[in-house]
Amino acid sequence: MRQPFPLQWPAGWARTDSSKRERALFRVTLTEGIQDLLYELRLMKADNVVITSDLPTTSKGVPYSSGKAEDPGIAVWVVINGAERVFACDRWSTAAANLRAIGKTVEALRGLENWGAADMVTRAFSGFAALPPASAPWKGWRELLGKDVADAYEMGLVDKARTLETIKLRHRQAMQIAHPDKGGTNERAAELNVALQEAEAELGGAA
Numbered sequence: 001m002r003q004p005f006p007l008q009w010p011a012g013w014a015r016t017d018s019s020k021r022e023r024a025l026f027r028v029t030l031t032e033g034i035q036d037l038l039y040e041l042r043l044m045k046a047d048n049v050v051i052t053s054d055l056p057t058t059s060k061g062v063p064y065s066s067g068k069a070e071d072p073g074i075a076v077w078v079v080i081n082g083a084e085r086v087f088a089c090d091r092w093s094t095a096a097a098n099l100r101a102i103g104k105t106v107e108a109l110r111g112l113e114n115w116g117a118a119d120m121v122t123r124a125f126s127g128f129a130a131l132p133p134a135s136a137p138w139k140g141w142r143e144l145l146g147k148d149v150a151d152a153y154e155m156g157l158v159d160k161a162r163t164l165e166t167i168k169l170r171h172r173q174a175m176q177i178a179h180p181d182k183g184g185t186n187e188r189a190a191e192l193n194v195a196l197q198e199a200e201a202e203l204g205g206a207a
Contacts, residue, residue: 002077002197003168004061006175008052009075010086011190021072021090024097030055031065033099037076040106046078046085053095054179063095071179074098141199144192145170164203171196 002008009015028036034051041049050061054069073090087105089098142150145167153163174192178184 002050002052002193004050004052004057004063005054006052006172006179007054007071007073007075008077008193009073009090009189010088011187013088015073016090021093024092024094024100026097026100028096028100029065030063030067030096030099033096033103034062037099037103037106040103040110041076041078044080044106044110046080048077048079048084050077051099052077055095067095069095072098074102076102139195141167141195141202144195145174145199160203164199167196167199167203 037051038049051063052075053063053073054071055063055067057063057067071090072093072095073088074095075086075088077084077086079085087102089101089105092098092101149158149163149166149170152158153160158166171192175189176182178188178192
């Protein structure tokens, strides 16, 4: 399961320069954008929906309606027919507008399917595949997020829950440097996010 914070922008996807972001043509609140998106994804029968952003989130992982962030980008990760897909948008100047844009994109894809163009939907979805970061040989979560923590766990000095809690902390700290808005790169941020997912899978999602 991906984490809703911080923004998990898909590897290889270009970002919109902050100076080129536009005011949306539609007016929408953050709550309306979330509701619209979730409604469309339910109709698409998407599972494991995670809205990722730099917005503060509730205990359920949903962005607060009054939340604000310097980066308005939104990346929504879902599982459709057993495959992970991602929808991302940062063209507009507000997170609410980017949420609505993604919701409209999902609605358009559903329209293609409803109109009998199932093959076109399959082709369109190929562009939303969640790709792993393209980088040097994969190092693994131990090297990227804490070999010392992994060694302590394997020696039986700490349990899974404590280990994963520490790994999540290391991930948050590393993302403060790796995030593109902080001088990092999308590739580095994506690499760290994949490392966290790998750790969660191995440690059973504890903590």
